[in-house]
Amino acid sequence: MTExxxxxxxxxxxxxxxxxxxxxxYKLWEDSGFFNPDNLTGEPFSMMLPPPNVTGTLHIGxxxxxxxxxxxxxxxxxQGKKVLWLPGTDHAPIATESKVVKLLEKEGKRxxxxxxxxxxxxxxxxxxESHDTIVNQVKKLGAxxxxxxxxxxxxxxxxxxxxxxxxxxxxxxxxxxxxxxINWDPKGQTTISDDEIVHEERKAKMYTFKxxxxxxxxxxxxxxxxxxxxxxxxxxxxxxxxxxxVGKEYDAIFCxxxxxxxxxxxxxxxxxxxxxxxxxxxxxxxxxxxxAQRHNLPLKTVINEFAKMTVEGLLKDxxxxxxxxxxxxxxxxxxxxxxxxxxxxxxxxxxRTGAVIEPLPKLQWFIDVNKDxxxxxxxxxxxxxxxxxxxxxLMRQVVESGAIKFSQENYQKVYFNWINNLxxxxxxxxxxxxxxxxxxxxxxxxxxxxxxxxxxxWTQDSDTLxxxxxxxxWTTSTLGWPEQTKDFKTYHPTSLVMPGYEILFPWVxxxxxxxxxxxxxxxxxxxxxxxxxxxxxxxxxxxxxxNGVDPLEIIEQYGADALRIALIFSTAPGNxxxxxxxxxxGMKHFANKIWNIARFVLANTxxxxxxTTSSRKPEGLTEADKEVLAKLDEVxxxxxxxxxxxxxxxxxxxxxxxAWYEFxxxxxxxxxxxxxxxxxxxxxxxxxxxxxxxxxxxLHPFMPFVTEELWKNLKKEKLLLISEWPK
RNA sequence: GGGCGAUUAGCUCAGUUGGUUAGAGCGUCUCGUUUACACCGAGAAGGCCAAAGGUUCGAAUCCUUUAUCGCCCACCA
Numbered sequence: 001m002t003e004x005x006x007x008x009x010x011x012x013x014x015x016x017x018x019x020x021x022x023x024x025x026y027k028l029w030e031d032s033g034f035f036n037p038d039n040l041t042g043e044p045f046s047m048m049l050p051p052p053n054v055t056g057t058l059h060i061g062x063x064x065x066x067x068x069x070x071x072x073x074x075x076x077x078x079q080g081k082k083v084l085w086l087p088g089t090d091h092a093p094i095a096t097e098s099k100v101v102k103l104l105e106k107e108g109k110r111x112x113x114x115x116x117x118x119x120x121x122x123x124x125x126x127x128x129e130s131h132d133t134i135v136n137q138v139k140k141l142g143a144x145x146x147x148x149x150x151x152x153x154x155x156x157x158x159x160x161x162x163x164x165x166x167x168x169x170x171x172x173x174x175x176x177x178x179x180x181x182i183n184w185d186p187k188g189q190t191t192i193s194d195d196e197i198v199h200e201e202r203k204a205k206m207y208t209f210k211x212x213x214x215x216x217x218x219x220x221x222x223x224x225x226x227x228x229x230x231x232x233x234x235x236x237x238x239x240x241x242x243x244x245x246v247g248k249e250y251d252a253i254f255c256x257x258x259x260x261x262x263x264x265x266x267x268x269x270x271x272x273x274x275x276x277x278x279x280x281x282x283x284x285x286x287x288x289x290x291x292a293q294r295h296n297l298p299l300k301t302v303i304n305e306f307a308k309m310t311v312e313g314l315l316k317d318x319x320x321x322x323x324x325x326x327x328x329x330x331x332x333x334x335x336x337x338x339x340x341x342x343x344x345x346x347x348x349x350x351x352r353t354g355a356v357i358e359p360l361p362k363l364q365w366f367i368d369v370n371k372d373x374x375x376x377x378x379x380x381x382x383x384x385x386x387x388x389x390x391x392x393x394l395m396r397q398v399v400e401s402g403a404i405k406f407s408q409e410n411y412q413k414v415y416f417n418w419i420n421n422l423x424x425x426x427x428x429x430x431x432x433x434x435x436x437x438x439x440x441x442x443x444x445x446x447x448x449x450x451x452x453x454x455x456x457x458w459t460q461d462s463d464t465l466x467x468x469x470x471x472x473x474w475t476t477s478t479l480g481w482p483e484q485t486k487d488f489k490t491y492h493p494t495s496l497v498m499p500g501y502e503i504l505f506p507w508v509x510x511x512x513x514x515x516x517x518x519x520x521x522x523x524x525x526x527x528x529x530x531x532x533x534x535x536x537x538x539x540x541x542x543x544x545x546x547n548g549v550d551p552l553e554i555i556e557q558y559g560a561d562a563l564r565i566a567l568i569f570s571t572a573p574g575n576x577x578x579x580x581x582x583x584x585x586g587m588k589h590f591a592n593k594i595w596n597i598a599r600f601v602l603a604n605t606x607x608x609x610x611x612t613t614s615s616r617k618p619e620g621l622t623e624a625d626k627e628v629l630a631k632l633d634e635v636x637x638x639x640x641x642x643x644x645x646x647x648x649x650x651x652x653x654x655x656x657x658x659a660w661y662e663f664x665x666x667x668x669x670x671x672x673x674x675x676x677x678x679x680x681x682x683x684x685x686x687x688x689x690x691x692x693x694x695x696x697x698x699l700h701p702f703m704p705f706v707t708e709e710l711w712k713n714l715k716k717e718k719l720l721l722i723s724e725w726p727k
Numbered sequence: 728g729g730g731c732g733a734u735u736a737g738c739u740c741a742g743u744u745g746g747u748u749a750g751a752g753c754g755u756c757u758c759g760u761u762u763a764c765a766c767c768g769a770g771a772a773g774g775c776c777a778a779a780g781g782u783u784c785g786a787a788u789c790c791u792u793u794a795u796c797g798c799c800c801a802c803c804a
Contacts (some may be wrong), residue, residue, distance in 0.1 A: 010761095014764070024737080164796075194801095222802095268804085269803095269804085274803075279804075280804095287803095287804075334801090346801085346804095347802080386746070410731060410732070413731065414731055414800090417730050417799090418800075422731095504799090505799090505800090514760095536739075538797090547738095569740090570751075571739090572740095572742065575739095578739055580738090580739065580753080582738095582753050582754085583739075583752065589767090590766090592766045593763095596764035597767095598763090600763035647743070649740090650743080653741070653751060656751080656752085664763085665769095668763075669768090672763095687781060
């Protein structure tokens with residue numbers, strides 16, 4: 001070894017120290033300005049970060065998501081494209097508000113102790129703190145996001161986009177206000193959409209009984225207390241047992257409440273279930289509401305927003321659960337109860353509060369997904385401006401036509417299946433935190449506008465919008481829409497969206513719905529969904545299990561590069577990922593291996609050769625030289641193909657194999673002899689440098705920190721961040 | 728009930744359009760350290776690719792059936 005080399009060995013630590021490296025490297029990148037596409041040239045490539053909720057801190061699942069996206073982004077940037085990856089956070093009204101309510105409860109305070117303004121100040125403070133934590137975590141991971149364009153779903157610009165979107169859809173007739181049975185969360189005191197419901201299996205008792213002794217038909221119910229709201233009994237039209245009664249009407253006194261029951265025939269009733277007769281409670285059951293609509297039956301509300309009975313008599317002001325006991329007792333005392341059986345039933349609960357959903361008729365705002373509207377502006381093949389199309393058809397069309405491509409075909413099937421079952425979307429929420437509905441009332445007048453109406457006496461709707469209404473605008477609002485900004489023109493439609501499969505419906509589908517109807521453009525050209533991260537027992541990470549892993553602790557211990565490559569190494573995107581600290585440990589060793597490969601190469605080559613490394617395949621190569629160069633060509637082709645096909649795990653595996661076994665174990669070992677041979681020395685040095693150069697480039701999207709740190713030693717003009725991808 | 732998927736080494740998972748002896752990480756075992764890295768090297772053990780049938784010159788891969796497991800959607804009252 002030369003004297004120079006010994007210096008190099010002394011200069012570089014014998015192992016890679018991620019703690020001493022990562023923050024400085026991130027700062028180097030940020031200061032370079034190359035996260036901002038304004039400083040780049042080439043064909044635009046754009047992607048939006050799915051905005052994390054400002055409900056606290058990020059978990060390992062976010063780290064996975066950001067790693068996948070950062071790999072694509074860095075790869076595209078190295079391909080010489082003008083790459084925009086735009087960061088932001090989501091105000092997530094229900095989630096954030098309920099989080100703050102819980103925090104206040106710990107202080108012994110309630111939401112109602114505050115004015116709307118004071119409460120919102122508390123929420124905003126919490127949201128700001130969460131935001132800061134999240135941004136720090138994202139940076140620690142190495143995500144190469146353009147922070148100069150950072151957005152928030154609840155900032156001024158996004159609020160303007162939301163108001164404009166609402167007004168536009170209202171004018172198109174897509175948004176309407178209607179009195180319908182909706183999902184009411186009695187704990188959160190708000191409506192929620194179908195997507196915010198979680199079904200839970202619970203044991204329940206099903207009671208079979210008659211309304212009164214002289215009523216001809218028995219019915220079954222797990223919620224006998226709602227029967228005071230019944231207006232009909234529905235039977236199947238072909239059910240011979242009940243045919244004779246159809247059309248007849250009866251009066252009865254049920255648990256001290258007078259009821260009037262009409263016998264109707266409806267196809268939706270199952271003959272073989274229970275008694276084959278369904279007590280219809282239009283105000284407190286979605287299905288019954290739909291039956292009632294078909295038969296022009298009245299709505300009879302018997303339960304209020306606090307899940308308490310509103311009828312007179314025995315049940316007055318009782319909670320539904322208590323009322324149930326009372327009704328059952330009453331049925332027994334009247335000798336009307338025929339059967340009582342244990343059943344397992346699916347109960348609808350609120351995703352955020354866990355409360356049992358109470359279907360209630362309420363005046364709310366909806367998006368009509370079935371109504372044909374005149375498509376206002378089109379940049380799509382197959383649909384012209386002015387064509388009549390419904391949102392459902394539109395959502396199907398843009399995927400069927402191939403304008404939006406699902407990288408995983410099975411998720412496309414899931415998407416179509418969801419659209420087929422889609423119902424109108426309830427977008428109003430009775431919570432304080434969120435975008436106010438841009439509608440004002442004065443006596444019987446209604447005004448919808450982007451700004452408040454002029455004149456005295458107008459009151460704005462007190463409701464706020466569903467979180468997905470604003471995040472559904474994410475690709476457009478972040479680029480300045482509704483203004484036709486330069487960013488919007490340059491980067492929209494975005495190239496790709498990469499969220500987890502769990503938000504395919506609430507987010508991906510909603511972005512397609514909102515963006516396409518409003519702008520006539522698709523929001524993104526390609527959808528690539530990823531799985532969720534589970535613990536090493538295959539369980540979801542959750543607070544109640546206490547199995548959460550803090551990405552920052554993992555990064556502190558093993559380094560961000562190790563975490564990144566460990567997460568993507570062994571699983572194809574779309575499948576769930578098992579997080580195992582052992583994997584991260586293994587990849588820390590890999591980062592160290594790369595470090596020592598570089599250390600060996602740098603110690604055994606002359607700086608004078610640094611800039612001649614691109615001179616390939618010199619004369620007089622040894623077998624080992626030829627072998628490693630061939631393998632290097634292979635890994636360049638394979639890595640590129642794998643990334644282009646979104647097989648990130650295979651790209652990572654190919655690189656791991658090459659670097660460790662071909663480059664280090666075989667070639668570096670062979671080079672030790674060759675370096676001693678004067679005839680082979682220069683070739684060997686060139687090949688070592690060339691291999692190192694290419695390996696660092698290929699590895700950069702996966703392990704950006706260690707590769708950029710080592711790149712410094714190659715004394716190149718450009719940062720590795722914006723260096724050319726090898727060919 | 729409707730839809731989507733999974734089953735490959737002790738564990739966690741790869742395996743692109745079907746193509747020679749099915750791979751990796753971790754773990755296990757043996758040997759090795761004046762040598763860039765012990766966060767290391769050399770080597771080894773370990774799999775009738777869930778089961779049965781079919782298509783094919785050829786199947787982990789395509790088709791059918793079965794079993795087991797998982798996820799999503801859905802208020803059979």
